[in-house]
Amino acid sequence: MATMKEIAELANVSVATVSYALSGKKNVSQAKRDRVMNAVRLTNYKLNSIAKSLRTSKTGIIGVLAEDIRGLPVPEIVDGISQRLTESGYQLLLSNLQLLSKLYNRYEQLSRYIGSVNRGIQLLEDARVEGIIYVAMHDRRIDDIRQPAGIPLVFAYADSDDPNSVSVTYENQRSVAAVTCCLIEQGHRRVALIAGHPASPVTKERLAGFRAAMDGAGLPMPPEYLRWGDWEYRSGFEQAGALFALTVPPTAIVAMNDAMAAGCYAQAALQGLRIPDDLSVVGFDNQSFAAYLYPPLTTIALPNKQIGLTAAQRLLWKLEGKPDVPANTVLPCELMVRESTRALPGAGQPRSAR
Amino acid sequence: MATMKEIAELANVSVATVSYALSGKKNVSQAKRDRVMNAVRLTNYKLNSIAKSLRTSKTGIIGVLAEDIRGLPVPEIVDGISQRLTESGYQLLLSNLQLLSKLYNRYEQLSRYIGSVNRGIQLLEDARVEGIIYVAMHDRRIDDIRQPAGIPLVFAYADSDDPNSVSVTYENQRSVAAVTCCLIEQGHRRVALIAGHPASPVTKERLAGFRAAMDGAGLPMPPEYLRWGDWEYRSGFEQAGALFALTVPPTAIVAMNDAMAAGCYAQAALQGLRIPDDLSVVGFDNQSFAAYLYPPLTTIALPNKQIGLTAAQRLLWKLEGKPDVPANTVLPCELMVRESTRALPGAGQPRSAR
DNA sequence: CTGAAAGCGCTTACAG
């Protein structure tokens, strides 16, 4: 491996001149520049980024701290982050906390693993990253993480109480309200909800969205139509079973995620109910399989890549010292209308058109 | 940020002594060690890893070059890599090539993007990584990648011609043979295959596995039972339609991946065929939704995490200079028996027991 | 435009 000193000797100039010629930070005469470039080509010289980092105390590296790289939204978020950061010449140091197997589906219990998180931040700081993006796998408020010293921290897919940190999340409440409204506009009056874990902040927000839509339409929410699941397929299957056993079963089900919606599909198939003819079902997440179910599932797509892109942009702003970086950004979701819902016979015009 | 020099002054020793006390590479008297440790605690001193790297020319960083972090097996492979490498004190520099949108499902055309790959390797080399793991998203032979100078390169989920590089893949042929044998043992004689892209090496291997099983049982493979898909749901749907329209339709379908198997499910539902009563279906990949389909899909699980773990281990061996690191490791898959197949009525004893 | 020189914060023979 050639060094700058060797290039200088080969080109018969000083190392300072080589440095200036390569960085372009100062003018260098055409003749010397040519000689330098030739020597570089000849030796296949590459600047030693470690030495440069030591000198400038800038590494050009951003730490990405992922709760679990296998988490549903995580790869897409990381994709967005890497795209935006690579454009700006940064590289990514990835730290994977592997919390999925520890937390299972009890995402709200993250605080039990705060030690791992802080150790991850420590490792990233030790590597001298210039900033950190924390990638969560379940939207919630994070308030007990140690602030890294002197470098910005951005939360992707999670919120923070810390006034210094920045977060990027998505619209839970409004999204569920929107998909519920669709059902209502199709004439559904008996709409049931299969919720996620009761303790989850996501569950609370999505429930609020459902309530808002139902209240707005003056529709009742009988307690037997509100079923508590745990985000898993199995709970969707079971709660759908309970719903179908009711004297007056619902004509539509809003499941708080696609996995539980798939459970509804299975229960419906088992009981000979056809979707959407006998029952409308909607989900949330737009997992890849949503389009593979039969019939394809109407659901809500999260702006995962956009979350990554935006989080990276916010970090870049902090790094540039831009003032007034928004503390929290909430991105809209997209309603994916497919074939799992149907207007109720005799429903007439959509409600909004009456 | 405190430096080692400041610690030395505070503890009233030389910087050499501080270094030795911290690294443990030489004995330091108890008294001096205590003074050093106190100063470290007092100032919250952290060793500057950049300076250390410059001095030792070791960064403790491994480059992970992923064709696309969103690719089906990629997050799990990266999870395995990060686990094994973190255990050994290495950190991961992630470079994401984003080839998914460029290649779509024509994975065999990667060579068109060899430029991106080589640029990715270059960037990783510039960052002075000590080794590189290339994470593919479709198993195939890679032979045109520039060898990084002086550092080991390991391929995960892909093969290589290069005699110097190491690769870790999984068993395609044997896995398809195994699942096909299951069907045959259940009494199926008319077994159709929905293949992936004809040009894909994976397709060829899986086809060979299917052929081996059918030949081994003395069963015919009429040309109309061999359908060419393109790995996508839609093609599974269409080819299943063509199969059902045959005068003598198959009683079982082997789909070369889960997405196409899901397409079969949809076509079957559309035509009123019940799975597994009227038709047995198996897939490949064990995507998350395989267990969510109704009925749950029998399929083959890839050893993705194990591939990552093994690839990392191979790299570590290369780094340690261990001789005879196996050039290619082929890991077994796991058959996931669920409810999408059924023994043909009157099939009697399994074939092997007759 | 150019170059000699200091210094970023470590590690490691080397001499004692």
Next chain:
DNA sequence: CTGAAAGCGCTTACAG
């Protein structure tokens, strides 16, 4: 066991 010193490969005032 201990410390003075060289040096890893750069960048950047500074003086000319």
